[in-house]
Amino acid sequence: xxxxxxxxxxxxxxxxxxxxxxxxxxxxxxxxxxxxxxxxxxxxxxxxxxxxxxxxxxxxxxxxxxxxxxxxxxxxxxxxxxxxxxxxxxxxxxxxxxxxxxxxxxxxxxxxxxxxxxxxxxxxxxxxxxxxxxxxxxxxxxxxxxxxxxxxxxxxxxxxxxxxxxxxxxxxxxxxxxxxxxxxxxxxxxxxxxxxxxxxxxxxxxxxxxxxxxxxxxxxxxxxxxxxxxxxxxxxxxxxxxxxxxxxxxxxxxxxxxxxxxxxxxxxxxxxxxxxxxxx
Ligand code: PDD
Numbered sequence: 001x002x003x004x005x006x007x008x009x010x011x012x013x014x015x016x017x018x019x020x021x022x023x024x025x026x027x028x029x030x031x032x033x034x035x036x037x038x039x040x041x042x043x044x045x046x047x048x049x050x051x052x053x054x055x056x057x058x059x060x061x062x063x064x065x066x067x068x069x070x071x072x073x074x075x076x077x078x079x080x081x082x083x084x085x086x087x088x089x090x091x092x093x094x095x096x097x098x099x100x101x102x103x104x105x106x107x108x109x110x111x112x113x114x115x116x117x118x119x120x121x122x123x124x125x126x127x128x129x130x131x132x133x134x135x136x137x138x139x140x141x142x143x144x145x146x147x148x149x150x151x152x153x154x155x156x157x158x159x160x161x162x163x164x165x166x167x168x169x170x171x172x173x174x175x176x177x178x179x180x181x182x183x184x185x186x187x188x189x190x191x192x193x194x195x196x197x198x199x200x201x202x203x204x205x206x207x208x209x210x211x212x213x214x215x216x217x218x219x220x221x222x223x224x225x226x227x228x229x230x231x232x233x234x235x236x237x238x239x240x241x242x243x244x245x246x247x248x249x250x251x252x253x254x255x256x257x258x259x260x261x262x263x264x265x266x267x268x269x270x271x272x273x274x275x276x277x278x279x280x
Contacts, residue, residue: 004077006076006114006116023096031111032091032146036049036074038087043075044244053092074088090114091113092110092111092112096108120245122249129263130263132165133168134164155182168184181243188232189267193222237260250264250265
C-alpha cells in the first residue's frame with residue numbers, strides 16, 4: 001500500500017514530490033483542488049468531482065486541461081496506490097511564474113499535483129453518538145463555490161473548534177445566515193423536513209450534499225434549499241454535516257446547547273444508511 005504522489009505526469013514517493021517556490025498556489029493560493037475517496041477499490045462519485053473541478057478551473061480562468069487527461073491520471077495513481085479505501089487529493093495551480101499579481105502568459109503550464117493515501121476513518125462512535133460544534137463568523141471570501149486552496153479561514157475556524165473541545169465549526173454570516181462546516185455542508189431538520197443552504201457563491205456545492213438530496217428524493221423526504229438563520233439552527237430537531245470523509249455526521253450539541261433531544265435523530269440515522277446503500 002504505497003503512499004504516492006503524482007506531479008505533472010510522474011508518480012513518485014510523496015517525500016520526493018517537490019514544487020518550485022514560485023508556484024502560484026504557494027504565492028497566491030492560486031490553485032484549485034478536489035478530494036475523492038474510494039470504497040472497496042472503487043472511487044465514489046468520480047465524475048461529479050471531475051465536473052466540480054472543471055467548474056473551479058473555468059471560474060478561475062485556468063488554461064484548459066482536458067478532463068480525460070485528469071481522469072486518466074487519477075485512475076493511474078489510484079491503481080498504483082493499491083488501496084481499497086484510498087483518499088486522492090488533487091491540486092492544480094496556475095503554474096510557476098515570477099511573483100506578479102497579474103496572471104502569467106496563458107501558455108504557462110498548469111502545475112498538476114496529487115497524492116494517494118489510505119483514508120483515516122473517524123472513530124465509529126462519533127458517527128454513532130454524534131459530535132459537538134460551535135458557530136463562528138464566516139470570514140471567507142465571496143466565491144466559496146470555487147474549491148480553491150485558500151483555506152486559511154477554514155483552518156482558523158477548525159482550530160478554534162478544536163481548542164473549544166468540539167469537533168467542528170459552522171460558518172454563520174455576519175447577518176446570521178447559517179452556511180456550512182469548515183469542510184462539510186450542513187443540513188438541519190424540523191418536523192421531518194430538511195433545510196440546507198442554497199447553492200450560490202457562499203458555500204461549496206458538496207458532492208455528498210447532492211447524493212444525500214438524491215437519497216431524500218428517492219425516500220420521499222422533503223428538502224428545502226433556502227437561507228436559514230442562527231435561530232432556526234438553535235431550534236432544529238436535528239443537524240448533520242455531510243462531506244466526502246465526513247459522510248453523514250450528526251451534530252448533537254451546538255454552542256453548548258443540545259440539538260433537539262441531544263441525541264442522534266431518526267433522519268440522520270436514515271440518511272447514514274441511505275448513503276451507505278449508495279456507496280455499496
Ligand atoms: N472538503 N464544504 C466545504 C467548505 C468543503 O471543504 C467540503 C469538502 C464540503 C463537502 O464537499 P464534498 O461532499 O464534495 O466532500 C463542503 C474536502 C473533503 C476537503 O477540504 O478535504
